Amino acid sequence: MTRRTVGILGGMGPLATADLYQKIIRHTAANRDQDHLPVLIYADPSVPDRTEALLSGGEDPTPWLVRGARQLETSGASFIVMPCNTAHAFLESMRAAVEIPIIDMIDEAAREVRSLVTADSQVGILATSGTVAAGLYQAALDRSGLRSAVPDEDGQRLVMETIALVKSGTVDDETVNPVQTAARDLERAGAKALLAACTELPVVLRQGHVTVPLIDPTEVLARAAIRAATDDAVFARLRSDPEKVHHHVS
16 A cells, blocks of 8 residues: 655644644554554744734744755655644745645635535634634635634634643643633534634544534544545645645545
8 A cells, every 4th residue: 555654744832743643543544553654743843923923923934834844855755734724824835845745734624614514604713813814714615615703802812712721731621611612602603613723722622512513624634644645646636736635535
């Protein structure tokens, strides 16, 4: 079986990086160590804060992201996946800097949502303030024929509270409470599905916390990485058009 090397550009944050790797392992059909995929992880927690860069003139993270992508390329990665939603605001600069493909987690997740709900459904976005302000998921959902909804000011503060707790290493039974409150508000406002669109959120937010489908973009990305690593046709399409990796292999 074909087994291309997955390159994970991580560190944003470390728990989210570990979460993606665990999901790649869990979704890989394997009976022994040798059946798993080769994976390279470049985790650089020093990458400047992506939300600060987008919202308040913080330091541009592009040089760090490009350096990490190039490191993975020179180390032998066949393609790159990046478990940080907000960093996808800088994706085009990264793609221009390397020859290997970078899978777009945002588009992958939007198409996953579209497979679960009817056209023109409203989808709630739980994400960093930077991701929300950049409109990454709003644009991707619109391309998929869906409407988007984001928390109000108080709800967004609650989302960021949970994200900050996870980034600080505080992962306990109470960590999910703030984002769960924001999620329920979106449900009451008419959301037919929810995106846990910050890689810290799936660490604590589970399907049992909400009543509508909850999409974990990290899990969607893990499955996309496996498809690209194991299927020649999928990888060929990815190299010619990075947006065409989704759902070509079950």
